[in-house]
Amino acid sequence: MLRTFAVIGDPIDHSLSPTIHNAAYRYLDLECTYIGYKIGKNELESGIQSLKSIKISGFNVTIPHKIEIMQLLDAVDENCRLIGAANTVVNDNGNLKGYNTDMDGFLEPIKNREIPIENSNVLLLGAGGASRAVIAGLAKEHAKKITIINRTKQKAEELAKFSRELGVESDIVSIDEVEKLNELYNLVVNASSLGLKSEPNIIPTKLITDKTVVYDIVYKPVNTELIKIAKKKNAEIIYGYEMLLGQATRSFEIWLKQKAPYDAMKKAILGGF
């Protein structure tokens, strides 16, 4: 029987998830298909009903729903509970269970490069669902301090509190005050959607040096404004598609209960740009 999967969010037309997952199904000759489904900010509940009515087997959740989806799930795994957000859902006959593969997906390229996170000083842009997964991952690896920049101050405050609860020092800086920052950051992460629509970078360029690791979770365009600056400064770069691949292979394994074809999925990502 054909099984259908989806990614839900808004914007969704840029998403490479259908390309990656369909490539995996083709490679393994699975009778599955994966679609992109646009659900706007205030349409989540009705959107989920629609997915249930077409008997969706599972779906990924992206901007702006990763936190709000939690209220619509019947069960969640330990990572979701810790992070307070879900990016992967299994539909078992109308019973929805949430998982979060963002945290491990985020950490995978850091570990592949053997970048030490312990005791590091981190600058994080964004305070949505993806940022929560990033903070949980950084806390797991014992980062020292996370400075959060976010457009909405209240969300930054909530995330700073979350970080402290996980044992990592944290402070917040408003977007108007970023130019005042002058510390040395080992790692600069963009976990906001800034860059997705080719917006200009807002992280002060003086903070990026050849000793900084710059990690932009925006994967389209590949070379965001932040990545372009990081290249100019000879910083070490981690691209958004690397996290995308990390979380996608894990989602695949949750749904299909078999090992994901990593190389075929990677090839699909790289060919998808």
Ligand code: ATR
């Ligand atoms: P997700 O769950 O995928 O992380 P989200 O919760 O909508 O998605 O979070 C998106 C993040 O990008 C937020 O930190 C958001 O800032 P706000 O908290 O102020 O909404 C940030 N973001 C989105 N568009 C932005 C923009 N144009 N400028 C600055 N930050 C932006």
